[in-house]
Amino acid sequence: MEAAIIEFLKEFVEKNVFLVYFILFISSVLQMVFPPHPGDTILVFGGYVTTLGIFYSFPTVFLNAMAGTVLGSIVIYIFGYNKGSDVFKYRLIKRYVDEKHRKRADRIFKKYGVYAIVISKFVPGVNAIMLLMAGMFKVRRRDVYLSVVASTVVHHTLALLLGRFIGNNISRINSVLKTYNGIGLALLCVLTASGIVYVILKRKRAKA
Template structure:
């Protein structure tokens, strides 16, 4: 499915003028924050390849994708800020919970309370959790200006990496998708292990305290 989306967009890009290409990438970088299955990272890397080939300019595609990424993040932040109380009070049937289980929001809020803006800075590097992070940032009512700055830093670092990779490897840019897929699996696996380890040590700590009280 994701490969087909990428192929369709690439075919579309091949027949539009440079001004249209910029608009396409603007839309891709924005909507991939709202529609997690969209393979936006691969397409941003493709933008680096197009810049290397001289089809489009490097700085405009870099800056536009960063601006769009921040706008997308802050759109989800706004949704979390606006609907956060309703989600909390209606955990079984709120429309957002049809797409993202509440347990992810609960976990995201714990991250926010512990690491705050650090989670927002890291969000672009945490594959599979971006929408949850942006929504929970809004639900947690993080201050807007620092959140925008943190999101911008995250987008600058991540998009620079993707576009740079596309620029350097050029015709072989599709392999970036394979690396990103493996990277995403590793990140999700590490997050699962971290949560499982934390739960285990918390459980063992409670048991140890319980045994001490009995003695």
């Protein structure tokens, strides 16, 4: 059964280049504006697609997915910025963001600030909430956009490389995604900690 699915996907991908790019783009947007959408799984599949021929080079697939994610992120942020706490009056948001998730996101964002956006990129379903909160709290656009771009570059690079590594072994995608999210989160924590240490040491040297 899996072999038949893979064969079908290969044929579809080879014959529908523009449609595949469109699907990957829309999937990246939906992952942000509709968190239940399995965007990571499709993104990993995009990594596999980069092994199928010259029409799907790594840079073009990466930039396509990146554009979709950044667009979706900006839409969520601006929506929260313009609506404020009224965002929770919308049924769709109330359905997927309950009081528990809201309070948890609020605590994390107040504790870590803009860094919460970067870290939450590797926690499925949380990133969109953090961007919504960033808009509600009127966090500076420049800080939010830089955080979105930085975290998306790391996230998408790892996801696409993972897809190339897995290849056509579809059954492994979900299990490996869990490991991938953990590795990505750990990597970001290390980079953040290194940055903090660097700033502290720099300030101490300046005072000396």
